[in-house]
Amino acid sequence: MVDKRKEAIRLMEEQKYEEVAKVFIQMIDEEPNDPIGYINFANLLSQMRQYGEAERFYLKAIQLDEKTATAFYGLGNLYYEKSLFPEAEKSFKQAIHLGLLDSDVYFMLGMTYVKNEKLTLALPFLQRATELDEDVQKLFQYGLVLAQLHYLKEAEKVLLRVIDIQQHHPDALYNLGIIAVHHKQYREAIDYFDHALSSKPDHLLAKKAKASVEKGIASE
Numbered sequence: 035m036v037d038k039r040k041e042a043i044r045l046m047e048e049q050k051y052e053e054v055a056k057v058f059i060q061m062i063d064e065e066p067n068d069p070i071g072y073i074n075f076a077n078l079l080s081q082m083r084q085y086g087e088a089e090r091f092y093l094k095a096i097q098l099d100e101k102t103a104t105a106f107y108g109l110g111n112l113y114y115e116k117s118l119f120p121e122a123e124k125s126f127k128q129a130i131h132l133g134l135l136d137s138d139v140y141f142m143l144g145m146t147y148v149k150n151e152k153l154t155l156a157l158p159f160l161q162r163a164t165e166l167d168e169d170v171q172k173l174f175q176y177g178l179v180l181a182q183l184h185y186l187k188e189a190e191k192v193l194l195r196v197i198d199i200q201q202h203h204p205d206a207l208y209n210l211g212i213i214a215v216h217h218k219q220y221r222e223a224i225d226y227f228d229h230a231l232s233s234k235p236d237h238l239l240a241k242k243a244k245a246s247v248e249k250g251i252a253s254e
Contacts, residue, residue: 067098103133110126114146123147137163141163141172153179173196190210205230207229
């Protein structure tokens, strides 16, 4: 079984998905009562956007072992991709309840709340995700939610951390510019918008914000 898992990983790295599928099916045939085989195959199917089949295999894994946290996590990701956010929320919460406490599951639950426009509920999960893993995307989404909830000082701190890690992150630079506008720091805001545009010349929001601030300064 270990050899088959190594083979599957190698084939995944080579993007030979049909061969990976054959390996996973063999694993299921050899150990039909082991939920891991079903989860692995469901993850592959989900990656290939075969969501209906993937859901069936996740549910089979859960039927075999209702305490398999990774099956609920995979199911949550599937529902999230299908924009079934209430179902995704339930699945991610169950994965956490069963002991899956890594950064990704907290982040995905937080993002599910964001999609459901429940920003206050999203906040602690996004915070926990960034405590466990200072990934740029996780930090950015956390900073964005802080800003949307008007915690501007905290949002600025998080977004500055984003550009510490990834200097030319256009969306982080743009949002730092917006925060500077709120603080009436117009010159600093223009600098942020300029940096955003140098990183992404077609950043329309940064263009509009810069033009608006420059117009305001000119009229003073």
